[in-house]
Amino acid sequence: MKQEFKIIANLIEKNTRILDVGCGDGTLMEYLKNDKKIDIRGIEISKNNVQKCIGKGLIVIEGDAEKDLGQFPDESFDFVILSQTLQAFLNPEKVMSELLRVGKKAIVTIPNFGYWKVRLHLLIKGTMPITRTLPDEWYNTQNLHMCTIKDFFNFCKDRKINLYKSIALQNLKSSKINNSNIGLKNFSSALGIFLLEK
Amino acid sequence: MNKNVNIKSLIINKPLKLDCGQTINNFPLAYETYGVLNKKKDNAILIFHALTGDQFVSGINPITKKNGWWSYAVGSGKAIDTDKYFVICANVIGGCMGSFGPSNTNSKTNKIYGTNFPVITINDMVNAQYNLLDFFKIEKLFAVMGGSMGGMQVLQFVSNFPNRVKVAIPIACTSSHSAQNIAFNELGRQSIMADTNWTDGDYSNQNKNPNKGLSIARMAAHITYLSKNGLQEKFGRKLQERDGLRFSFDADFQIESYLRHQGSVFVDRFDANSYLYITRAMDYFDLIKEYGGNLSKAFAKTNTKFLVISFTSDWLYPTSENKEIVIALNAIGADVGFVEIESDKGHDSFLLNIPEFLDTLKDYINNSYLRN
Numbered sequence: 001m002k003q004e005f006k007i008i009a010n011l012i013e014k015n016t017r018i019l020d021v022g023c024g025d026g027t028l029m030e031y032l033k034n035d036k037k038i039d040i041r042g043i044e045i046s047k048n049n050v051q052k053c054i055g056k057g058l059i060v061i062e063g064d065a066e067k068d069l070g071q072f073p074d075e076s077f078d079f080v081i082l083s084q085t086l087q088a089f090l091n092p093e094k095v096m097s098e099l100l101r102v103g104k105k106a107i108v109t110i111p112n113f114g115y116w117k118v119r120l121h122l123l124i125k126g127t128m129p130i131t132r133t134l135p136d137e138w139y140n141t142q143n144l145h146m147c148t149i150k151d152f153f154n155f156c157k158d159r160k161i162n163l164y165k166s167i168a169l170q171n172l173k174s175s176k177i178n179n180s181n182i183g184l185k186n187f188s189s190a191l192g193i194f195l196l197e198k
Numbered sequence: 199m200n201k202n203v204n205i206k207s208l209i210i211n212k213p214l215k216l217d218c219g220q221t222i223n224n225f226p227l228a229y230e231t232y233g234v235l236n237k238k239k240d241n242a243i244l245i246f247h248a249l250t251g252d253q254f255v256s257g258i259n260p261i262t263k264k265n266g267w268w269s270y271a272v273g274s275g276k277a278i279d280t281d282k283y284f285v286i287c288a289n290v291i292g293g294c295m296g297s298f299g300p301s302n303t304n305s306k307t308n309k310i311y312g313t314n315f316p317v318i319t320i321n322d323m324v325n326a327q328y329n330l331l332d333f334f335k336i337e338k339l340f341a342v343m344g345g346s347m348g349g350m351q352v353l354q355f356v357s358n359f360p361n362r363v364k365v366a367i368p369i370a371c372t373s374s375h376s377a378q379n380i381a382f383n384e385l386g387r388q389s390i391m392a393d394t395n396w397t398d399g400d401y402s403n404q405n406k407n408p409n410k411g412l413s414i415a416r417m418a419a420h421i422t423y424l425s426k427n428g429l430q431e432k433f434g435r436k437l438q439e440r441d442g443l444r445f446s447f448d449a450d451f452q453i454e455s456y457l458r459h460q461g462s463v464f465v466d467r468f469d470a471n472s473y474l475y476i477t478r479a480m481d482y483f484d485l486i487k488e489y490g491g492n493l494s495k496a497f498a499k500t501n502t503k504f505l506v507i508s509f510t511s512d513w514l515y516p517t518s519e520n521k522e523i524v525i526a527l528n529a530i531g532a533d534v535g536f537v538e539i540e541s542d543k544g545h546d547s548f549l550l551n552i553p554e555f556l557d558t559l560k561d562y563i564n565n566s567y568l569r570n
Binding site for chain 2 (some may be wrong): 017047050051053054055056057058059060061062063071072073076
């Protein structure tokens with residue numbers, strides 16, 4: 001199991017209603033379902049993945065989060081999860097506000113463009129960085145709006161979005177992000193995991 | 199079509215008040231079953247058929263001698279595995295495969311009903327079939343499912359009987375028949391009525407048959423079940439057993455010959471008046487209106503879990519209309535899955551051998567039964 005998923009699971013309380021936005025083949029949904037007694041739904045854009053999820057008995061609807069989150073009433077979920085997908089939307093700002101409308105809380109994870117390996121790649125090679133969390137070339141990547149942990153941190157601050165927990169993940173090591181260590185964490189971590197509330 | 203070979207039929211003694219205001223009583227409901235109802239009676243699946251379907255879902259249809267209409271999906275080891283599940287399917291009322299319909303004889307007049315048969319609705323069809331639960335003493339069906347008009351019956355069934363089914367699978371359908379679909383149905387009805395042999399619906403009493411009209415209705419409808427790409431790929435401009443154009447109105451093109459064939463085989467198994475009645479029932483179907491403009495209210499009282507399935511090339515019951523059902527269910531936090539299957543076979547896709555569709559159906563059904 002990915003370390004990221006374990007951290008997400010730790011952020012979630014039992015007996016809650018959850019929406020996994022961009023749930024992929026349902027790996028996280030299955031893990032959470034078995035780990036906690038939760039009511040979990042997914043929304044996924046790829047037909048192939050939706051068929052896999054439905055085949056596993058997961059409750060998933062095919063749809064585009066950018067258009068289809070509107071069908072869920074306000075605060076209809078306790079948690080909405082968005083794992084490493086925010087950067088792939090045409091309008092991440094709008095998706096963020098939808099997440100925080102539909103969910104009482106949101107868990108958002110982002111691949112950190114401020115990670116030192118990414119910076120070094122661009123600095124030394126002068127080409128778009130390719131790392132484990134950013135495996136694709138510039139011309140075929142799904143990522144349209146890359147950001148750093150610091151960018152996201154500031155994004156939330158500017159919009160008065162409550163950052164309950166901010167966690168930096170590097171390999172298997174996770175650590176808390178706060179106002180004083182943000183610069184360092186933004187440099188040393190490949191992934192940021194955030195628990196937010198409007 | 200009226201040869202009563204191997205047709206199981208239930209006589210329904212409970213009066214049924216139809217939406218048109220009339221009450222019917224002591225009427226036949228023809229049905230077929232596959233597989234075995236287990237002791238717990240928790241493995242029953244009720245399948246609803248589409249416009250021209252019947253109760254013979256699988257195996258060889260004893261009337262047409264052809265495969266049952268959903269043989270790809272239903273049978274031993276198939277998506278709806280008759281080794282595990284007890285499958286029930288009934289001919290809708292208004293139909294012509296043994297259930298109470300316009301080709302039945304009115305005992306009061308000793309004449310065939312024809313257009314004196316009451317207008318029926320999807321609601322009436324579902325209420326008639328509900329009697330099957332009592333007959334088999336099934337407290338709760340494991341699942342209801344169906345495509346096209348069968349899907350409409352699924353939606354109506356769950357809204358009428360919210361506690362009598364665990365899983366509902368409406369496929370390639372709608373919650374409110376569109377103007378385009380009413381238009382196509384009207385085209386079919388008018389072609390039947392334009393046939394002089396229709397004689398205002400009294401043809402059976404006069405030993406006539408509006409075969410021309412019914413076959414044209416079928417031809418027109420058949421086009422709507424396919425897709426432009428599907429037709430182009432299968433037929434293109436290929437000629438029918440000839441080297442060049444004949445400069446006549448003969449069937450030069452394969453597609454013409456194909457449609458004529460579809461029309462001519464259809465009249466052997468279907469009653470023209472039934473076609474009028476069933477298309478009317480589809481046109482009248484508007485679950486959104488029934489619930490005051492809010493489809494969610496149709497499902498507010500149910501815990502049934504739903505899987506909605508649509509097909510990319512279906513322009514008769516397009517994905518957008520299927521998605522309206524999903525949206526209504528999500529609005530009330532219902533348990534709903536949704537997938538659009540890639541296919542160029544048009545609306546007919548749900549009847550065909552499309553592995554992604556059948557695999558999804560199979561896995562979902564088996565998983566849902568396990569979690570029972």
